[in-house]
Amino acid sequence: MTSLNDANLSRLDASVSVPAYDRRQVTPGIVHIGVGGFHRAHQALYLDELMNHGQALDWGIVGVGVMPGDRRMQEILAAQDHLYTLVVKHPDGHYDARIIGCLIDYLFAPDDTEAVIEAMADPAIRIVSLTVTEGGYNFHPVSGEFDLGNPDVQHDLAHLHAPKTSFGLVVEALARRRERGIVPFTVMSCDNIQGNGHVARKMFTAFARRRDSELGAWVETEVPFPNSMVDRITPMTTPADIKEVAQRFDLEDAWPVVCEPFTQWVLEDRFVDGRPAFEAVGVQVVEDVEPYELMKLRLLNASHQALCYFGYLAGYRYAHEVCRDPLFVDFLLGYMTHEATPTLAPVPEVDLDAYRHTLIERFANSQIKDTLARLCAESSDRIPKWLVPVIREQLAQDGEIARSAAVVASWARYAEGVDEQGGPIEVVDRLKHQLMAIAAQNRRQPTAFIDNRELFGDLGDNPRFRDAYLDALERLHRDGARATLEALFERRSS
Numbered sequence: 001m002t003s004l005n006d007a008n009l010s011r012l013d014a015s016v017s018v019p020a021y022d023r024r025q026v027t028p029g030i031v032h033i034g035v036g037g038f039h040r041a042h043q044a045l046y047l048d049e050l051m052n053h054g055q056a057l058d059w060g061i062v063g064v065g066v067m068p069g070d071r072r073m074q075e076i077l078a079a080q081d082h083l084y085t086l087v088v089k090h091p092d093g094h095y096d097a098r099i100i101g102c103l104i105d106y107l108f109a110p111d112d113t114e115a116v117i118e119a120m121a122d123p124a125i126r127i128v129s130l131t132v133t134e135g136g137y138n139f140h141p142v143s144g145e146f147d148l149g150n151p152d153v154q155h156d157l158a159h160l161h162a163p164k165t166s167f168g169l170v171v172e173a174l175a176r177r178r179e180r181g182i183v184p185f186t187v188m189s190c191d192n193i194q195g196n197g198h199v200a201r202k203m204f205t206a207f208a209r210r211r212d213s214e215l216g217a218w219v220e221t222e223v224p225f226p227n228s229m230v231d232r233i234t235p236m237t238t239p240a241d242i243k244e245v246a247q248r249f250d251l252e253d254a255w256p257v258v259c260e261p262f263t264q265w266v267l268e269d270r271f272v273d274g275r276p277a278f279e280a281v282g283v284q285v286v287e288d289v290e291p292y293e294l295m296k297l298r299l300l301n302a303s304h305q306a307l308c309y310f311g312y313l314a315g316y317r318y319a320h321e322v323c324r325d326p327l328f329v330d331f332l333l334g335y336m337t338h339e340a341t342p343t344l345a346p347v348p349e350v351d352l353d354a355y356r357h358t359l360i361e362r363f364a365n366s367q368i369k370d371t372l373a374r375l376c377a378e379s380s381d382r383i384p385k386w387l388v389p390v391i392r393e394q395l396a397q398d399g400e401i402a403r404s405a406a407v408v409a410s411w412a413r414y415a416e417g418v419d420e421q422g423g424p425i426e427v428v429d430r431l432k433h434q435l436m437a438i439a440a441q442n443r444r445q446p447t448a449f450i451d452n453r454e455l456f457g458d459l460g461d462n463p464r465f466r467d468a469y470l471d472a473l474e475r476l477h478r479d480g481a482r483a484t485l486e487a488l489f490e491r492r493s494s
Contacts, residue, residue: 001246004253006081009099013249016085019101020052026104029059029276031120031185033066033166034131035073035106041086041234041259043129043190048102049281056276062125063106064116066132066166074108076254082106085245085256089367097249109169113162120173120185126273128173129188130200132166134381135430137193137203140454144199146206157211167207174208174223175215186224186271194297194385195290197227197268226268229293231300233260233362235370260368262358266292291347298340299352300359302386306335306403307363308375309410313420313481319370323363331485332360335403343393377428379411380435384455395462405468406488412449413476415439420480443477446470 002008009018030047032039050056063082065074077084082103088096109116120128130136138147147153156168163169174184187204189196201220209216237255245256266284279285284292304319310331311322322328336356344352363370391404416439417425429435441448450460450469459465475484 001250001252004080004083004085004099004251006083009083012099012251015097016249016251017096017098019048019099021054021057021101023101023104025057026051026060026102027058028062028104028119028122028124029056030061030127030129031064031116031125032061032129032131033064033169034133034136035063035065035070035077035103036131037234037237037257037259038230038232039129039131039190040084040100040103040257042230042232042263042265043131044100044102045086045263046265046278046281046283047276048098048100050276050278051102053280055280058124059102059127059276060104061102062119063103064119064169065106065108066110066164066169068110071108071110073255074106077103077106080253085249085251085253087241087245087256087258088261089258089365090261091361091365091367093367095248095367097245097251110164113164113169116169117161117163117173117176120170121176121180121182123177123182125185127186127188127271127275128170129190130166131190133191133378134193134385135378136166136191137199138165138167139199139203144202146203148206148210153207156207160211167204170204171208171211171215171219174219175212178215178218183273184219184223185273186226186275188226188228188267190228190230192230192297192301194293194389195227196293197225197270197289201225222272224270224272226270227289227293228268229264229266229289229296231264231296232262233365233368233370234258235368236374238369258368260362260365262362264296286348291345292350294344295347295350295352295355297386298343298390299336299356301382302340302390302407303332303336303359303363304375305379305383305387305411306332306407308372309407309414310481310485312372312376312425313410313413313476315420317372318366319363319372319375320366320368322372323360324366327482327485327489329360330489331403332363333357334489335407338400339394339404340390342397342399343390373426373428376414378430379415380429380431380455383408383411388456388459391459391465395465401465402468402472402488405465406472406484408450409469409472409476410481410484412439412442412473413481415449416442442473446473 107116152164156163189200205220208219241258268289269285307322316322394401415435
């Protein structure tokens with residue numbers, strides 16, 4: 001078996017694509033914080049494709065890990081000369097494997113914050129990009145304001161040159177560039193958040209203003225934060241994936257990435273010091289990202305929430321199992337067509353009906369093996385942003401909300417931590433203990449979950465939503481997930 005590193009690229013199986021460029025010629029232009037599977041299957045792929053066309057060799061990526069768990073990524077990538085395998089899994093069972101070479105370094109911030117800050121302060125770095133998940137932006141789920149009370153934020157404000165958070169690291173680097181007369185870098189969020197650039201701008205500016213009002217004003221006026229919409233289903237890499245790469249391609253990679261064939265990136269053209277020619281490799285560079293991101297957040301992301309809790313409670317464990325069940329397909333298409341789509345403005349050059357059916361096909365790809373447990377995780381960061389806006393807009397225009405209300409009820413039922421067979425559910429959420437304590441009251445106080453104003457604001461006060469939610473929750477307790485969907489479908493059909 002061949003170990004993955006620079007010296008062995010020429011020895012790999014002929015079925016594995018390798019970089020067509022000389023990696024020794026690649027110089028850093030981007031620092032990326034949060035080098036997870038999605039970044040490696042998405043943004044890095046587009047840049048690698050550009051380099052394969054002989055372009056953007058001065059836009060190499062320096063990865064940065066901030067969280068303690070990122071140490072393993074740093075160690076594995078260093079041992080592989082920062083190479084990794086990207087495996088595209090097609091529905092027919094065919095796999096495409098390629099080695100991505102545009103990641104040229106990886107810094108683990110807890111080991112050397114100064115190295116990370118100076119890397120971003122280097123004039124060669126023109127973009128600092130982010131995939132830090134919804135929770136990484138440190139904003140309140142209802143108010144949307146920056147949480148200055150976060151202990152790590154407080155630490156960073158007291159230790160400007162030894163920060164722990166992405167806010168402290170990025171703002172300190174910007175402060176040094178300002179002091180040295182260097183043009184700022186663009187901060188490019190690639191996270192699944194509506195208006196991710198606006199959110200990043202608000203959060204980083206709030207931190208900078210708290211640190212120094214003049215610095216905050218400079219960040220607000222001089223640093224661009226382009227919005228983007230990103231899309232590619234990228235499950236967590238499993239030991240089985242590592243083994244499969246070894247067996248299929250005779251390749252030893254300690255942390256490959258697997259993904260679906262579909263990929264999309266819509267990017268606002270707002271940069272201060274240049275950018276790679278992303279449009280040359282299929283990125284949609286546009287003036288306004290919002291129509292595309294709302295389409296994706298309310299159709300794809302919210303549909304993931306619609307299928308995962310009901311599916312898990314019904315006994316399924318993978319998204320493809322759910323999306324090969326006609327009852328669930330009808331439910332998902334009903335939600336997308338009658339509840340989510342009416343809240344969307346026209347999306348340039350997109351056939352929404354075709355898009356909805358493409359989503360079902362993507363979810364049903366059995367090769368991806370996207371777990372429902374992954375989709376059910378961190379719900380408190382997802383439901384309020386992806387599904388609650390649909391409910392509010394539909395209520396405002398007297399539209400249908402029964403399916404959306406049922407999704408909220410399925411989350412509440414899932415958060416009870418016990419499935420329909422009495423087995424334990426491992427709830428994964430930053431608010432796990434709070435949510436489970438509230439969900440424990442579901443049977444004796446059925447509105448307890450939606451009375452949580454931290455997540456739902458005043459939505460629980462709306463009689464139409466409350467009644468639909470209570471009906472679904474009662475059925476979930478009495479009849480189970482599948483019967484609840486069947487009853488919902490019967491009511492819609494009558």
